Amino acid sequence: MxxxxxxxxxxxxxxxxxxxxxxxxxxxxxxxxxxxxxxxxxxxxxxxxxxxxxxxxxxxxxxxxxxxxxxxxxxxxxxxxxxxxxxxxxxxxxxxxxxxxxxxxIMIGETALLALELAAPHGILIRRARTRADVWAMEEMQGRVFDDPNWEVRAETTFRRIQEDDEVELWIAESDGRVVSAGRLEPVAGTQFAGLWGGATVEAWRGRGIYRALTAERARSALARGKKYLNSDSTEFSRPILERAGLVRVSTxxxxxxxxxxx
Structure with missing residues (x-):
């Protein structure tokens, strides 16, 4: 397999x-x-x-x-x-x-294995990020998590992308209006794949099932778009979560x- x-x-x-x-x-x-x-x-x-x-x-x-x-x-x-x-x-x-x-x-698996009906943890709202304010809040959080001083440049690029390409989806998890986890779904045109990218969770909010629920939301969207496979280049933070969901480590x-x- x-x-x-x-x-x-x-x-x-x-x-x-x-x-x-x-x-x-x-x-x-x-x-x-x-x-x-x-x-x-x-x-x-x-x-x-x-x-x-x-x-x-x-x-x-x-x-x-x-x-x-x-x-x-x-x-x-x-x-x-x-x-x-x-x-x-x-x-x-x-x-x-x-x-x-x-x-x-390099993690790959069948989209259907991740497209689960998972309830978000109590007090967490998972939704698409669509506005400039949403994108900046998401990228600022990821910049802190990944210690990336250039997050503002990426925020502008990301916002332009979602304006120009309605295939790219940004998903965020919020607590009281504050972004605590986020990730992208990028369907790849002309392929059977959609990519799971940019996954990040604020350290204090890890271990509560937020990222797994966020991944399930993205998987359901990918399945609705007809994508058979999901792929991700995963850090050691996200790899175990994706493995439990059914993705396989095929290389590095x-x-x-x-x-x-x-x-």
Missing amino acids: SDDLLAAYDSQLRTGAETAHALTTHAHGPLRLAVFPGGQGFVSYADLGGADAAQIELLIDAALDHFRGEEGITSVEWKTRGHDQAPGLYDALDQRGFVAEDTES TTPYVWTPPPA
């Missing part, structure tokens, strides 16, 4: 799906080099085409050369996957100044991030 899920992930969710909302994209061999709002560069690929260690080094150098030639690049993420055949990739990235961030679990992903030196 997990092999089938991983095959669906590789064939449907890499390259085009990952860069659909990029400002620009550029192909170089197997690589897709994208730039997102805020000057965030991103490197994606379905696979590395059987490249050996020397060829992989050349691909990394070409990617860096490309982004060095772009105006306003603030960072570049090379998204690695634990199941890829990529000899020497991690060492080569490290040698060129990329820094590994936390490894996350580790972002490697390069930051340009000061001018």
Whole structure:
């Protein structure tokens, strides 16, 4: 079962799906080099085409050369996957100044397994976030949880997205009008997947079933949209919850991030 899920992930969710909302994209061999709002560069690929260690080094150098030639690049993420055949990739990235961030679990499962009728905990209201005020409250909370000083930039980008793309859904859980948990649902056009992203809960509110109820709400919405699978890159906070709901850990992903030196 997990092999089938991983095959669906590789064939449907890499390259085009990952860069659909990029400002620009550029192909170089197997690589897709994208730039997102805020000057965030991103490197994606379905696979590395059987490249050996020397060829992989050349691909990394070409990617860096490309982004060095772009105006306003603030960072570049090379998204690695634990199941890829990529000899020497991690060492080569490290040698060129990329820094590994936390490894996350690639979780996939059937939407119907998560689309449960779960009551929200007492005093918690779960609803769609639709207004600018909703989005800013959600992103400010997630910025605190993830210690992200750039949450305001992301809030503006997120609000523009939901104005332009009615497929993206933002869900929040509130207590007395204060956002204590949140997450996105992103149906992927042309695929059987919808992604569960941005899941975060304020530390003092964890362990009460809020995130599980929020996930069930998103799953029911995905099921209504005809999506067979849900996927998520999960931290160790959310992975056990998704596993209990029926998602399977099919691989891992580790972002490697390069930051340009000061001018």
